[in-house]
Amino acid sequence: MASKAYLPAGTITAEWRDFLALTKPRVMTLVVFTGLCGLLAAPQSIHPVLGFTTVLCIALGAGAAGALNQWYEADIDAVMRRTAGRPLPAGRMDRQSALHFGVGLGAFSVILLGLAVNLLSAAILAASILFYVLIYTVWLKRRTPQNIVIGGAAGAFPPLIGWAAATGRIEVLPVLLFALVFLWTPPHFWSLSLFVRSDYAAAGVPMMSVVAGPKATRTQVFLYTLPMVAVAMAPWALGLTGAIYGVSALGLNAIFLLFAAQVAVSREIDPAAMKVERRLFAYSILYLFALFGVLVADRMIG
The missing domain is CATH 1.20.120 (Four Helix Bundle (Hemerythrin (Met), subunit A))
Incomplete structure (x- = not known):
């Protein structure tokens, strides 16, 4: 049976809720919280506007990683009961839209953090997105039972990002x-x-x-x-x-x-x-x- 995950480009029936679902909001909650705690636990305070920007960029970066993960794993999601209702396997969105959304969101989050806060935090955010997408999703997940062990580093970056945003150092x-x-x-x-x-x-x-x-x-x-x-x-x-x-x-x-x-x-x-x-x-x-x-x-x- 052909998967609905492979709709032709331009066949978009997605609503805003589907784009939100691409970001894995429940997973994002924990990521954003640990990033916020890294920011608040730092010995130096940060301007509230810059603090909000940092947390926003961590959320957007995590959402971008989630979207690119679902773009790449549409075939896997289609055969797993707990993921079959996601936008791509359910046929509510074409893969190209998910790819463009993920790449655009990721690039925006890194650039905004670098321009508004500092380059160190932006570099760590970029590394976390790339690690989750390229190392965990593309390379490890389908190849080794150690996928979670090594891939776990991707979700561990947010406290470092928050701390670096506040202090400029690790x-x-x-x-x-x-x-x-x-x-x-x-x-x-x-x-x-x-x-x-x-x-x-x-x-x-x-x-x-x-x-x-x-x-x-x-x-x-x-x-x-x-x-x-x-x-x-x-x-x-x-x-x-x-x-x-x-x-x-x-x-x-x-x-x-x-x-x-x-x-x-x-x-x-x-x-x-x-x-x-x-x-x-x-x-x-x-x-x-x-x-x-x-x-x-x-x-x-x-």
Whole structure:
């Protein structure tokens, strides 16, 4: 059956909601939040207008990466249940429109950030977009079960961008925040992949749960949680944050470790019954929001 994803150029039936859907707004929310926290946690303040511009450009850059990802993966999205309703596989938009939208949005976000704020933050934003599109989407995702491990760097750039926008430099704390998101990505996505394994298998994506199986994936979820916890605690251990962050991070990480351990020992094979896997996936999102939130509170109060 021919996919609707390959409408001829110019056959546009898309509405503004479809262009918004291309940007993956739910994913963008977490990206923008970590970028904002990197901005607010920086030791130097930034003019509110420039701060707003920075956050806007991070959002636009993330949206551009999402749009280009969907442009390239229209064939995969068409055979996965959770993505079949997206604008391209659903036939509401032609691929050329998605490509032009993604490229234009990405170029605009980088140029605006460079002209309005500084070149360092713009360069990091450009690197994040290119990394997500070229390294993760084009090169890694269809070739290796390590796609999420290496590709996780793409979503880890926003704190660096926010910090660089405020200070014009890169320091130890934003690098630790980068490493935290980088190490958080495998347990976050692999817990998801366990209960949507059939989707990835149908699409031919060599996700860890498909290639190595659920048992090995559950072990990897727990093993990657260990260095993630260590990096999450490092800002407090190095004296870069105070007790508000330290105590909060201790509690948040303890819960994450508990849930990851439950996933590691689970032997459930029915995706519909994978409660601990779904719980870890949901908690991992809350975890990152909470951890970055208390970081900002700690830095502001401290």
